[in-house]
Amino acid sequence: MKLVYTDPFAIELHGVKLTVYPQEDGIYKVFKGSNKFAILHAVVHELGISWETKGWIDQSYVNEIGKLIEEEHVDLL
Numbered sequence: 001m002k003l004v005y006t007d008p009f010a011i012e013l014h015g016v017k018l019t020v021y022p023q024e025d026g027i028y029k030v031f032k033g034s035n036k037f038a039i040l041h042a043v044v045h046e047l048g049i050s051w052e053t054k055g056w057i058d059q060s061y062v063n064e065i066g067k068l069i070e071e072e073h074v075d076l077l
Helices: 059-073
Strands: 009-013 016-022 027-032 035-045 048-052
Antiparallel strands (some): 009 016
16 A cells, blocks of 8 residues: 555545645645644554544544545555
8 A cells, every 4th residue: 555645635524625735754734724624644554544643633533534535545556
């Protein structure tokens, strides 16, 4: 499994449009409009990807956003 870095892209979480800005080293900055919503870190394991944040956001949201990022942004080779 390999993360592919691209231009910013949009995802939708519970009807809310978020913009994801991929960074280096598996970091994804997530914005709601011009406000930072979260910074997520993708941790690649043999069995898949797990998602972490040091922010206030609940882990269930981190996982949901991470899955949306994976759908849009991960090359599963």
